[in-house]
Amino acid sequence: MNPIIKWASVHKIDITKKFDSKTTMINGDTDATDFVSKLLDDVSKSSAYKYYRFRSNTTEVHNIINSLSDNEWEDSATRISNRLYEAEEKAQKQVENLTDLRRGGLLQIYLENDNATLYVITKVDYDDYLGESLKKESGLPWEKRTQKVAIIEFNEEDHIVKVRDTNSTISTYWWDSFLELVELNSSQKNTKSAFMEIDNLLTRKVKKKSKIDYWNIRNSVLCYFRNNEGFSITGLIENTLLHYTPDNSSIDIKSLSEDLLNLPEKKNFDSQFDISISHIKGRIKKNIPLRENLELRFNGEIENLKDIIKAGEDSEGRKFIKIFSDTGYEEFKSSNNDSATENSQSDGARKE
Incomplete structure (x- = not known):
């Protein structure tokens, strides 16, 4: 200036x-x-x-x-x-x-x-x-x-x-x-527009290259919206990307940060506003189909997501996810195989 x-x-x-x-x-x-x-x-x-x-x-x-x-x-x-x-x-x-x-x-x-x-x-x-x-x-x-x-x-x-x-x-x-x-824009409109456009950007720029990075960054975005009364685009970037190391080296964090920084002006929402979390509850939920009649559903942000859901492959080449869950363990544990969940990956065990 x-x-x-x-x-x-x-x-x-x-x-x-x-x-x-x-x-x-x-x-x-x-x-x-x-x-x-x-x-x-x-x-x-x-x-x-x-x-x-x-x-x-x-x-x-x-x-x-x-x-x-x-x-x-x-x-x-x-x-x-x-x-x-x-x-x-x-x-x-x-x-x-x-x-x-x-x-x-x-x-x-x-x-x-x-x-x-x-x-x-x-x-x-x-x-x-x-x-x-x-x-x-x-x-x-x-x-x-x-x-x-x-x-x-x-x-x-x-x-x-x-x-x-x-x-x-x-x-x-x-x-x-x-x-x-x-x-000019209400908190409700800003919240809906910002969350939708940020998710769209992550889908275009991250998910196509690395789905795990998409889920990790998206989860951090959810945490930011849920845990803050006010939104600022710089605050979002600092909280979600500043210290993030991508799983896939092709994800350019600097370029992604610049894209996020320019998003409010491009998509016509304010770069600072009060968050109205109730107006994005429907957009927060995401489902991942696992197999017929079985899906993984996200209802909101998950603390330490990277440490809770793990993906792997057993000795027979069968791919699985492992979810660390005391509640889930109690629902599915076998009476004659209590110790198998951590030691045997071949059964696709899920434990949180």
């Missing part, structure tokens, strides 16, 4: 104190300008966003950014900051016995980039540190920067707003109370 920054400012947001209306402008060749440039670079590289639009053309933030002018920037930025302060006050009252909202600085940046006009609103960490004078000071950390991001793109029809949150789910007060947005 090589933006032309027209205006930039920062406000301190700390709801434990009275709202500070002071606007700190960021301009010139300063460390603060470098900080903003690094932040914009981080924002542009992120792949996890959910798309929204403004609830109406009369909402406050929409009206403010639509009527920006050189001599009104400080006032406009202060009004937007005050709105966030009020939204956080309200949100804190709703969760006061559970958690405390993190204080931070609200950076607002108006810029032009690649023939597009953007308004970036981001809440960044505001931390205490020991200064060179050995006195406690407060400021913005150089490395760990963003908590929440909203990127508003101006166009003639409707402003599209990309929202990201470092939390697993996007805070409601950020997109609803503060920005007054409506989602």
